[in-house]
Structure formats: C-alpha cells, structure tokens
Amino acid sequence: MPTTADYERMLRDADLRVTRPRVAVLDAVHRLPHADTESIIGAARAELGDLSHQAVYDVLRALTSADLVRRIQPSGAVARYESRVGDNHHHVVCRSCGAIADVDCAVGHAPCLTASDPHGFTVDEAEVVYWGVCPACSTARLPQ
Ligand SMILES: [Zn+2]
Ligand SMILES: [Zn+2]
Numbered sequence: 001m002p003t004t005a006d007y008e009r010m011l012r013d014a015d016l017r018v019t020r021p022r023v024a025v026l027d028a029v030h031r032l033p034h035a036d037t038e039s040i041i042g043a044a045r046a047e048l049g050d051l052s053h054q055a056v057y058d059v060l061r062a063l064t065s066a067d068l069v070r071r072i073q074p075s076g077a078v079a080r081y082e083s084r085v086g087d088n089h090h091h092v093v094c095r096s097c098g099a100i101a102d103v104d105c106a107v108g109h110a111p112c113l114t115a116s117d118p119h120g121f122t123v124d125e126a127e128v129v130y131w132g133v134c135p136a137c138s139t140a141r142l143p144q
Contacts, residue, residue, distance in 0.1 A: 014066040024048045025059040034080040034100040094134035
C-alpha cells in the first residue's frame with residue numbers, strides 16, 4: 001500500500017494541492033477497490049473525523065478528473081471508485097449482489113473491440129462490462 005508520502009507526491013504530480021481530505025480519500029480508494037461513495041466517506045471519516053459528504057464528493061471529482069482515481073458505474077448500480085487507472089481493464093459484475101472484480105483487457109489498450117461499422121467516427125474506447133453471477137451467489141442458488 002502507498003504511504004502518506006506517496007499520496008502527497010501523487011497529488012503534487014497531478015498539480016493538486018495536498019490537503020488532508022484528499023490524502024484520506026486517496027488512501028480509502030487504494031485500500032477499498034471498487035468502493036462506493038458511502039464506504040469511502042466511512043473510511044475517510046475514520047481517518048479524519050469530521051468530513052462532510054459534499055467534501056468527499058468534491059475530492060472524488062477532483063481526483064477523478066486528475067486521473068488519480070477511476071470512476072465506474074455499471075448500469076443500475078451506484079458509482080464505484082478504484083485506484084487502478086490507465087490500463088483499460090474491465091469489470092465483471094454480479095447481477096445478484098453487485099460484487100465487482102477486475103478483468104484485464106485482452107488487448108491491453110483501448111479500444112479493444114473493433115466496431116463493425118464506426119459510421120465514420122474515430123472510436124477511442126469500447127466500454128465492456130461482463131455481467132454474471134459471482135461464486136458466492138451461485139453457491140447460494142444451488143438447491144438444498
Ligand atoms: Zn453475487
Ligand atoms: Zn477495477
């Protein structure tokens with residue numbers, strides 16, 4: 001896990017001012033892959049004490065636009081955040097409980113699918129989400 005000094009360097013390298021909420025939120029996103037906003041607020045508050053929802057939303061927005069954090073939002077689910085950025089990896093999502101896991105991009109860069117007809121568009125990304133049932137949920141579904 002990165003240290004506080006690492007987080008401070010990431011922020012400075014991204015031209016973001018180093019603040020305690022930014023360090024706490026960055027740490028929460030690193031420790032809790034694919035966490036939703038509520039979990040990140042909980043983790044950041046455990047670290048800092050008082051911290052408003054709005055402050056955490058603002059920090060997440062700043063970290064996401066600086067590409068320090070990636071925001072994903074499978075359809076029908078709340079937004080999740082992760083620290084694994086810039087590698088065009090995909091996600092497999094459980095239809096039953098919403099569990100999310102990383103799936104490496106088979107090609108390694110975007111767009112990893114070729115459009116059969118891009119209609120003249122310059123395509124730079126194919127958004128791939130694998131949907132299914134996670135091991136815990138498939139076990140729970142087995143007849144007794
Ligand atoms: Zn599940
Ligand atoms: Zn991921």
